[in-house]
Amino acid sequence: MNERIYSLASLTVLELSPPEMVEVAARAGYSHVGLRLVPATPEEHHFPLVADIGLRRRTLACLRDTGIRVLDVEILRLEPETVVTDFEKILEVGAQFGASELLVAGNDSDEHRLTENFARLCDLAARYGLHPHLEFMPWTDARNLEQAVRIVETAGRENGAVLVDAFHFDRSGSRLEDLARVAPSRLRYAQLCDVAGPRPTDMTEILRQARNERRFPGEGDCDLAGLLQCLPVNVPLSLEIPTLKLLEQGVSGLQRAQMALDKTRELMARL
Numbered sequence: 348m349n350e351r352i353y354s355l356a357s358l359t360v361l362e363l364s365p366p367e368m369v370e371v372a373a374r375a376g377y378s379h380v381g382l383r384l385v386p387a388t389p390e391e392h393h394f395p396l397v398a399d400i401g402l403r404r405r406t407l408a409c410l411r412d413t414g415i416r417v418l419d420v421e422i423l424r425l426e427p428e429t430v431v432t433d434f435e436k437i438l439e440v441g442a443q444f445g446a447s448e449l450l451v452a453g454n455d456s457d458e459h460r461l462t463e464n465f466a467r468l469c470d471l472a473a474r475y476g477l478h479p480h481l482e483f484m485p486w487t488d489a490r491n492l493e494q495a496v497r498i499v500e501t502a503g504r505e506n507g508a509v510l511v512d513a514f515h516f517d518r519s520g521s522r523l524e525d526l527a528r529v530a531p532s533r534l535r536y537a538q539l540c541d542v543a544g545p546r547p548t549d550m551t552e553i554l555r556q557a558r559n560e561r562r563f564p565g566e567g568d569c570d571l572a573g574l575l576q577c578l579p580v581n582v583p584l585s586l587e588i589p590t591l592k593l594l595e596q597g598v599s600g601l602q603r604a605q606m607a608l609d610k611t612r613e614l615m616a617r618l
Contacts, residue, residue, distance in 0.1 A: 418583055
């Protein structure tokens with residue numbers, strides 16, 4: 348059996364530059380990283396890997412020196428005005444880094460157009476060996492697992508996939524029995540964290556928790572064992588666990604990355 352891939356997600360150590368992140372992943376014991384090629388929000392501090400050739404070269408050198416590989420690149424948004432061919436340079440850079448997975452958000456309330464654009468993106472991404480994953484998030488227009496699967500299946504592309512993030516799975520009220528029915532070929536990697544407390548009624552608070560305050564596996568209230576049992580055996584896990592309070596307390600990126608991996612391995616040992 349292949350050893351499971353553990354990847355360090357950008358959001359876990361967002362303050363680190365890509366070369367620093369690769370170094371941290373190597374020191375902490377990860378095999379892969381996820382690179383954020385496009386910022387998730389306008390406010391977010393961003394390292395412009397697509398525009399900055401020097402930064403890209405330094406990151407590629409760091410990947411070579413450490414043996415760390417890139418699992419996924421993020422984050423493309425499908426919006427009403429999206430022209431999919433505009434993403435080509437980003438896909439080209441993702442392929443240059445050797446990524447196989449591409450994270451996509453659906454921000455278009457017209458589901459038919461969103462589905463068509465997802466299909467177009469799959470066709471374009473196929474040229475670069477990338478698999479677009481529609482990530483369902485309760486504040487987007489792919490709100491839950493059921494809707495994301497419907498969009499991906501209707502798009503009907505072999506390289507199209509659905510990204511299950513434990514946080515969004517919990518906060519969207521998605522169901523394990525629905526996840527168990529998803530074709531394994533649509534679930535190529537997953538994002539892992541834990542979530543504390545009942546689902547807030549306020550979407551602003553859900554969004555704040557998602558971006559700033561998640562829990563390490565085993566330290567929250569998610570049925571992570573049930574979730575993992577519904578996913579394909581040995582699916583790669585991207586550890587996306589932002590912990591702003593720890594950052595503000597001076598806990599380093601390396602320490603937080605290490606805690607994420609240690610807690611995940613403890614959870615896996617218990618399964």
